Amino acid sequence: xxxxxxxxxxxxxxxxxxxxxxxxxxxxxxxxxxxxxxxxxxxxxxxxxxxxxxxxxxxxxxxxxxxxxxxxxxxxxxxxxxxxxxxxxxxxxxxxxxxxxxxxxxxxxxxxxxxxxxxxxxxxxxxxxxxxxxxxxxxxxxxxxxxxxxxxxxxxxxxxxxxxxxxxxxxxxxxxxxxxxxxxxxxxxxxxxxxxxxxxxxxxxxxxxxxxxxxxxxxxxxxxxxxxxxxxxxxxxxxxxxxxxxxxxxxxx
Amino acid sequence: xxxxxxxxxxxxxxxxxxxxxxxxxxxxxxxxxxxxxxxxxxxxxxxxxxxxxxxxxxxxxxxxxxxxxxxxxxxxxxxxxxxxxxxxxxxxxxxxxxxxxxxxxxxxxxxxxxxxxxxxxxxxxxxxxxxxxxxxxxxxxxxxxxxxxxxxxxxxxxxxxxxxxxxxxxxxxxxxxxxxxxxxxxxxxxxxxxxxxxxxxxxxxxxxxxxxxxxxxxxxxxxxxxxxxxxxxxxxxxxxxxxxxxxxxxxxx
Numbered sequence: 001x002x003x004x005x006x007x008x009x010x011x012x013x014x015x016x017x018x019x020x021x022x023x024x025x026x027x028x029x030x031x032x033x034x035x036x037x038x039x040x041x042x043x044x045x046x047x048x049x050x051x052x053x054x055x056x057x058x059x060x061x062x063x064x065x066x067x068x069x070x071x072x073x074x075x076x077x078x079x080x081x082x083x084x085x086x087x088x089x090x091x092x093x094x095x096x097x098x099x100x101x102x103x104x105x106x107x108x109x110x111x112x113x114x115x116x117x118x119x120x121x122x123x124x125x126x127x128x129x130x131x132x133x134x135x136x137x138x139x140x141x142x143x144x145x146x147x148x149x150x151x152x153x154x155x156x157x158x159x160x161x162x163x164x165x166x167x168x169x170x171x172x173x174x175x176x177x178x179x180x181x182x183x184x185x186x187x188x189x190x191x192x193x194x195x196x197x198x199x200x201x202x203x204x205x206x207x208x209x210x211x212x213x214x215x216x217x218x219x220x221x222x223x224x225x226x227x228x229x230x231x232x233x234x235x236x237x238x239x240x241x242x243x244x245x246x247x248x249x250x251x252x253x
Numbered sequence: 254x255x256x257x258x259x260x261x262x263x264x265x266x267x268x269x270x271x272x273x274x275x276x277x278x279x280x281x282x283x284x285x286x287x288x289x290x291x292x293x294x295x296x297x298x299x300x301x302x303x304x305x306x307x308x309x310x311x312x313x314x315x316x317x318x319x320x321x322x323x324x325x326x327x328x329x330x331x332x333x334x335x336x337x338x339x340x341x342x343x344x345x346x347x348x349x350x351x352x353x354x355x356x357x358x359x360x361x362x363x364x365x366x367x368x369x370x371x372x373x374x375x376x377x378x379x380x381x382x383x384x385x386x387x388x389x390x391x392x393x394x395x396x397x398x399x400x401x402x403x404x405x406x407x408x409x410x411x412x413x414x415x416x417x418x419x420x421x422x423x424x425x426x427x428x429x430x431x432x433x434x435x436x437x438x439x440x441x442x443x444x445x446x447x448x449x450x451x452x453x454x455x456x457x458x459x460x461x462x463x464x465x466x467x468x469x470x471x472x473x474x475x476x477x478x479x480x481x482x483x484x485x486x487x488x489x490x491x492x493x494x495x496x497x498x499x500x501x502x503x504x505x506x
Contacts (some may be wrong), residue, residue, distance in 0.1 A: 028313050035306045042295070049295040053288045057466055060281050065459075124445040133387045206318075206498045210491045213310055217491070221484035228477035231470040238470070245459045 012118075015191075018198040019111055025205050026104050028201040032212070033097050041090055054078060066244040067237035075236050081230070085223040092215040107197060114194055117187040121159050124183040135169060164165035265371075268444075270430060271451040272364055278458050279357050284348050285465070293342055300335035319497040320490035327487050333482070338476040339467040353461050360450060370440040377436040381429040388422060396414055 054075040061071050307328040314324050 028309070032306075032309045032313075035319065036304070036307050039299075039302040039306045042299040046292075046295040046299045049288070049292040053285075053292045053469070055287050056281070056285045057462065060285075061456075205313075205374065207495065208496075209310065209313060210495045214488055214491050216306070217484040217487040221481050224477035224481035224484065227350060228481065230473050231474035231477065234470040236468055238467050240459065242463045245463075 021202045022198055024238065025202060029101050029116050033101055036094060036097060040094065043086050043089065047086060051079055066241045068239045072083065074230050075193045078230050081223065081226050086220060088219050092219065097212060107201065110190060110194060115192045117190055121183040121187040124180040131173045131176050135173060275431050275451055278455060282354050284452045286354060289347060289350060293339065296339050296342065300339060304332055319494045323490045331483050334476065334479050338472060341472050346465050348464040350465060356454065360454065363443060363447060367443045370443055374436040379431040381433045384426045384429050388426060446483065
């Protein structure tokens with residue numbers, strides 16, 4: 001089998017590299033999915049705790065303090081911004097992540113099937129090859145002195161025995177050849193598909209990583225921009241509150 | 254005691270309002286501290302998970318892909334920005350929070366001490382008042398017909414008995430007066446301090462809330478501004494990577 005499979009083994013080394021890439025790609029994708037989910041959970045947790053912190057301000061903020069309404073609406077807008085950020089991360093990054101990773105199980109199953117079909121193909125080829133070797137031996141025998149059985153049989157029977165043997169061997173050989181052809185066809189079909197799909201899947205990773213991280217970066221950029229504005233607004237309101245209180249204190253004294 | 258304490262009870266109603274404010278202020282501050290700590294923990298958690306997400310990108314990013322170094326340095330800058338944000342929140346908001354809340358236990362203890370000193374003062378006043386009432390009765394007795402004891406005693410002894418009783422009563426009364434003076438002084442001292450400190454502590458809450466939330470809002474604003482820039486940079490690098498890959502594909506075909 002080792003010698004017979006020489007050409008295929010060379011072919012397999014290239015294929016094995018694609019399989020190695022496939023597993024690397026699957027591992028990277030799975031890790032990315034896990035880390036993205038953890039990031040989303042952290043976004044949710046930070047949303048909750050930032051909301052509670054702002055509720056402290058809203059609750060302490062007294063009716064007659066400057067900007068009571070602004071403080072309320074800044075807190076509401078901050079809450080909305082966090083909700084929107086989290087939801088868009090789910091929609092744009094996590095869901096496309098799931099679609100991307102959804103391709104892998106089917107291909108993984110077909111890689112395993114290809115391995116099994118390669119074993120079938122190799123065994124069919126081995127069988128056929130051993131019969132071919134037998135035929136060569138028979139051809140040699142025909143030229144050689146007759147066997148003990150042939151020697152023991154009467155002269156008229158010797159040709160019949162030999163012809164029967166040759167006919168049987170020819171039948172097995174053609175069956176094995178047919179079997180080999182079928183096994184090769186099944187293997188070639190799945191092999192050709194994977195030879196096309198694995199490189200294409202592998203190349204798709206770049207676009208996928210770009211899309212995922214651009215989604216995240218884009219949503220973060222928008223989130224940070226809007227959030228920064230709200231922080232500035234809150235700062236302004238609190239400046240005015242301080243002025244209001246300073247005014248009151250100087251009126252009192 | 255009810256009638257005697259009338260003036261002080263009116264005074265106490267105002268004081269009780271300051272004590273109510275004190276407890277409200279302490280509760281608000283304690284809640285704020287707890288929520289600020291939870292927020293800081295969430296910042297740390299989001300820092301960690303955002304770091305792991307960016308490490309995915311750094312690890313997958315291959316040597317020959319456009320902007321490998323930029324991606325590395327964006328990840329490093331993001332990490333630094335998170336660390337700096339968290340540290341500054343601790344330094345500017347959490348530590349001043351601890352200082353602010355550090356004033357409360359001492360004042361709380363002094364409110365309790367004032368309560369005890371008020372009880373002492375009231376009991377001294379009660380004692381003195383009951384002796385005063387006794388004196389008035391004695392004065393009435395002197396004008397009234399003599400007692401049975403005085404009637405039974407010989408004539409020369411009657412004046413001595415009466416003088417002894419008056420001298421003893423006068424001694425108790427001056428001791429009680431002294432005691433009352435001391436109790437009042439102790440109470441007045443602690444009371445006057447608190448009458449000044451409680452309103453001043455209460456008024457300080459506004460400036461404290463303003464400072465705390467301005468610190469947080471200011472640090473957030475800077476954080477979001479810088480973070481938004483890094484997100485934009487990453488987006489640009491990934492745009493170029495996509496162009497590079499598109500170029501490669503068209504070269505191949």
